[in-house]
Amino acid sequence: MNRAALEAQIAQKKSVLCVGLDTDLTKIPPHLLETEDPIFEFNKAIIDATQPYAVAYKPNIAFYEAEGLKGWQSLERTINYLNENYPEQFTIADAKRGDIGNTGTKYAQAFLERLDFDSITVAPYMGSDSVKPFLGFEGKWAILLALTSNPGGADFQLEAMAGGNKLYQKVMQESQRWASEEELMYVVGATKAAHLEEVRQYAPNHFLLVPGVGAQGGTVAEVMQHGMGETSPALLINSSRGIIYAGADENFAEKAAAEAQKLALDMAKFI
Amino acid sequence: MNRAALEAQIAQKKSVLCVGLDTDLTKIPPHLLETEDPIFEFNKAIIDATQPYAVAYKPNIAFYEAEGLKGWQSLERTINYLNENYPEQFTIADAKRGDIGNTGTKYAQAFLERLDFDSITVAPYMGSDSVKPFLGFEGKWAILLALTSNPGGADFQLEAMAGGNKLYQKVMQESQRWASEEELMYVVGATKAAHLEEVRQYAPNHFLLVPGVGAQGGTVAEVMQHGMGETSPALLINSSRGIIYAGADENFAEKAAAEAQKLALDMAKFI
Numbered sequence: 001m002n003r004a005a006l007e008a009q010i011a012q013k014k015s016v017l018c019v020g021l022d023t024d025l026t027k028i029p030p031h032l033l034e035t036e037d038p039i040f041e042f043n044k045a046i047i048d049a050t051q052p053y054a055v056a057y058k059p060n061i062a063f064y065e066a067e068g069l070k071g072w073q074s075l076e077r078t079i080n081y082l083n084e085n086y087p088e089q090f091t092i093a094d095a096k097r098g099d100i101g102n103t104g105t106k107y108a109q110a111f112l113e114r115l116d117f118d119s120i121t122v123a124p125y126m127g128s129d130s131v132k133p134f135l136g137f138e139g140k141w142a143i144l145l146a147l148t149s150n151p152g153g154a155d156f157q158l159e160a161m162a163g164g165n166k167l168y169q170k171v172m173q174e175s176q177r178w179a180s181e182e183e184l185m186y187v188v189g190a191t192k193a194a195h196l197e198e199v200r201q202y203a204p205n206h207f208l209l210v211p212g213v214g215a216q217g218g219t220v221a222e223v224m225q226h227g228m229g230e231t232s233p234a235l236l237i238n239s240s241r242g243i244i245y246a247g248a249d250e251n252f253a254e255k256a257a258a259e260a261q262k263l264a265l266d267m268a269k270f271i
Numbered sequence: 272m273n274r275a276a277l278e279a280q281i282a283q284k285k286s287v288l289c290v291g292l293d294t295d296l297t298k299i300p301p302h303l304l305e306t307e308d309p310i311f312e313f314n315k316a317i318i319d320a321t322q323p324y325a326v327a328y329k330p331n332i333a334f335y336e337a338e339g340l341k342g343w344q345s346l347e348r349t350i351n352y353l354n355e356n357y358p359e360q361f362t363i364a365d366a367k368r369g370d371i372g373n374t375g376t377k378y379a380q381a382f383l384e385r386l387d388f389d390s391i392t393v394a395p396y397m398g399s400d401s402v403k404p405f406l407g408f409e410g411k412w413a414i415l416l417a418l419t420s421n422p423g424g425a426d427f428q429l430e431a432m433a434g435g436n437k438l439y440q441k442v443m444q445e446s447q448r449w450a451s452e453e454e455l456m457y458v459v460g461a462t463k464a465a466h467l468e469e470v471r472q473y474a475p476n477h478f479l480l481v482p483g484v485g486a487q488g489g490t491v492a493e494v495m496q497h498g499m500g501e502t503s504p505a506l507l508i509n510s511s512r513g514i515i516y517a518g519a520d521e522n523f524a525e526k527a528a529a530e531a532q533k534l535a536l537d538m539a540k541f542i
Contacts, residue, residue, distance in 0.1 A: 017531075020400065022347065022374070030299060039288065060374055062368075062374045062375070062377035062378045062381070063374070063377050065377065065378065066377040066378070066380050066385065068338060068343070068347070068381070068385055068386075069343055069344060069347065072339070072340055072343050073340060076339065076340065084430065094395070096368070096369055096370050097333075098367060098369070098394060099333060100365050100419070100421040100423065101421070102293070103293070103331055103333045103334070104333070106331075106333035106334050106337040107333045107336065107337070108418045109336045110333070110336040110339070111339050111505060114339055115339075121366070121486075123369060123394045123396050124365075124427065125394050125395060125396045125416055125421025125427060125428065126416065126419050126421060126423055126424060127419075127421065127422075127424055127425065127427055127428070128422070128423035128426050129422055129423035130421065130422050130423055131423075143395065145396055148371070148397050148398075150372070150397060150398065150400050150401065151372040151397035151398075151399070151400055152371065152397055152398025152400035152401055153398055155336030155398030155399050156395065156396060156398055156441065156442065156445075157396065157398070157447055159432055159433070159438075159441065160432065161430055161431065161432055161433060161434035161438075161456070161476040162430070162431035162432060162433055162435075164433075167427070167430075167438065170345075170427065170430065171427065174426055183357075190373075202329075217458060241485075
């Protein structure tokens, strides 16, 4: 999906909501465990119920890999379901991959071609030739880790470099030499809303994927106030557990929809 | 596998050879494509032929993910084959994962428990709480990216921090506060053999996984001369394409064995 199509959907829905599909067999309603593919059945119901309020879906790949072959199958079914039924939704493989040359290309093919996600999250530590394999796919995006909201994010990302920049700022500067804002986004943790204005100095108009609203802390209003782009909202604000586990029994999908709607209404005030 | 067992195997075989299983359907001998699981059949033959000279095997997870469900199945068969037939071999999931909390734990479970690899490669960018989920599994290891040999490795890893250290050195120093040399290794690129002595100042006795010998450049002798640990070789030197694609037809496994033996003989001079 190109930038114009994503922005059009955001403008139309007045929402920048991304629903994180961190689907965990130990947390989904018990009645689903009797179905043939509980993870997919759960995702399907969540997607159908929340899609009026969302513009993006983000399966967290670790949760699928942890279930082995069956998990991989659930992931394939989920992305196929999204692409067939809601092609207007932007899809993110939250895989945090990053490797060089041939290996990076294999990961890119796995997620951007075979599974046909619109985007994949990528780790920057190995530098340009570990990010470039994820670029250049028509209408596809690399979403580079910049500033994450976990406590350990400060261990390296916020450390000062000899030139005066923090490491995450150097990552943002350097990576803009490799790709335009038409195929590169950044992950920026929302619990550091104070950092959002600083981040925007380095990427005034790039899309930012902001996790950490909801269960991880951080409010939508803070992020919208401090994080929007110059010419468009240029944000995708993710909530995972706060939405998908809002209910724990037969009415889990309705509960999820209500949470998603609540967040979308908060977002609409700023769009 | 604990450190003592790995060191015993190295001493007995006089080899620190790790065989990288970067198995690619477009590169394996054509006669295997008629079998039900060509990737596994290739790996099995390579493992059987090279195991007298090797102490470790490293499937490159991207190559399996790129084949979807079938690739995941080939990976499962490969690690099961190794664990059942050659339990003395150290196994590395070259996955370069890294994510926080619950998500990191899912990746750790996928590779260290479900697939039962001895170790997994991990990216450090997200800091302590993205590495710790891979620690604390009895007899299992995290292998942290420190200094990689690709040109882009210099983009961030070799950049000077305000304190005077390079980023990769800070990663090594910081990470030693999280884990001992009994469960933490580092990835250090071999084409920078000049850097190996510098690396050893920061990790005198940790095991180093050194890719980049063979097709990627770098020689065994250089690495052994400059990279060994204080009390033991403490090295795993990987070769992938140089071994597994040494032959291209029916005799591919013999050709691979000959390449593996040649590298192991170079190693034996120093052990």
